[in-house]
Amino acid sequence: PGYAAYGLTKRGIPQMTSSLVKELEEGVQGREKKATPGKVMVHTLSPGMVFTKLLLDDSTPELRKFPFGVLAAQPEEVAADLVPKILNTEKQGSSVEFLTLGKILWAFFRRFVLRQKSKYVDDNGNIIKYPGKEYDQLGVRKQF
Secondary structure, X not given: OOOHHHHHHHHHHHHHHHHHHHHHHHOOOOXXXXXOOOOOOOOEEEXXXXXXXXXXXXXXXXXXXXHHHHHOEOXXXXXXXXXXXXXXOOOOOOEEEOOOHHHHHHHHHHHHHOOOOOOOEOOOOOEOOOOXXXXXXXXXXXXX
């Protein structure tokens, strides 16, 4: 039906990250702590809204115009931003985010003050399909 399971699991990720960090640093009570080759790092990744089947499935033109057309990004944009952040994160248990508050405010400013149009969603809520790219029936761009 809805997104209850998705929301539930998403809210559980920070707790799981904290638990894994504690187990890595202190071991598991009642068990011998095992050494690992190298340092194992655990982080919470938050990509924000990404144009995927999950986002677009059952979406309406109104949702695609806002918030998707203002805040969502293509997978390769998110990856290009997150991978360097992940590789440069030194603090165990950190949260690594793509859609930061600054990006949200800048996206709102561009859309509602500067009146810039979305590069992914047209004024009718349709996904803009670029030449040379393949899309599925929902408008999700094929990556491979």
